[in-house]
Amino acid sequence: MSTIQKIGILGGTFDPPHNGHLKLAIHFARLLHLDELLLIPSGEPWQKGSGITPAEIRFQLTEAAGIDLTKALQYLKIPTQVGIDRIEIERAGPSYSIDTAKSLRERYGPETNLIWLTGVDSLIHLPSWNTWQNLFSYMNFAVASRPNYDLATEMSPEISKTLEKHQTLDLRALEITPYGLIYIDESLSVDLSSTDLRNRLKTSDRNLIESDQIPSHTLQIITKLGLYQ
Structure with missing residues (x-):
């Protein structure tokens, strides 16, 4: 087992956080033997437009989700610690992942393995992120497959x-390398979306949305707060 500290990073608007986020977090916590997993709600998600x-x-919703995530990890005997991080909320201006990556690298030092956890849909759109190519100088990427997204047909020449x-097929390499690799995992496929859930919460289907x-x-x-009505 590697002695390098492994930190998983799951960023997002989390509007609202859903069980797709938690399933992805649990999956990679187990697969990569993560020491810690940070959920990082964006402060000003510049690509999302208005109405956020x-x-x-x-942040409060994400903290609440962290309670369920911690309980699930404990039940599954996965010893990953969960943290809800205010790094993007407390930083003024648009929330750029590159700024978060730099700050986390400064916080944890050069030897710590920082792994950005995401879905293949985000990988496809990575070229739209601010100075996205610099991200690989600070972190690795662990990417989960998603229904209705075919990377082979949808990826741009830049992603190719x-x-x-940067891609590695060796999970061990991802575990022991501090940054610069992409690992694509096709064993998880979650079909949940915050946008879809928000839309459902605004309809008569609201009462049909359950904790699954x-x-x-x-x-x-x-x-309690009457959100998304």
Whole structure:
């Protein structure tokens, strides 16, 4: 087992956090033997446009999801510690992943393995991120497959070249290398979306959304505050 500290990073708008996020987190926590897993709600998600729930409320929803995530990890005997990080909320201006990557590298030092956890849909759109190519100088990427996204047919020439340079098929290499690799895992396929759940919460289907889609503690806050109506 590697002695290098392994930190998983799951960023997002989390508007709201859902069980797809948690399943992805649990999957990679087990697969990569993560020491710690950070959920990082974005402060100002510059690609999402207007109408986003205020950052402090999204942070509260993510904290609640973290309770369910911690319980699930404990039940599955996965010794990964969970943290909900305010790094993007407390940073003024648009939330750029490259700024987060730099700050986390400064926090954890050059030897720590930082692994950005995401879905293949985000990998496809990676060239739209601010200075995205610099991300590989700070972290690795662990990418999960998603229904309705075929990487082979949808990826741009930029992503194709990036995979040629950075992709590894060796899970062990991802575990022991601090940054610069992409690992694509096709054993997980989650078909949940915050956008779809928000839309359903605004309809008569609201009462049909249960804790198998949104973490139970998060759903309690959504109901209590009357969010997404």
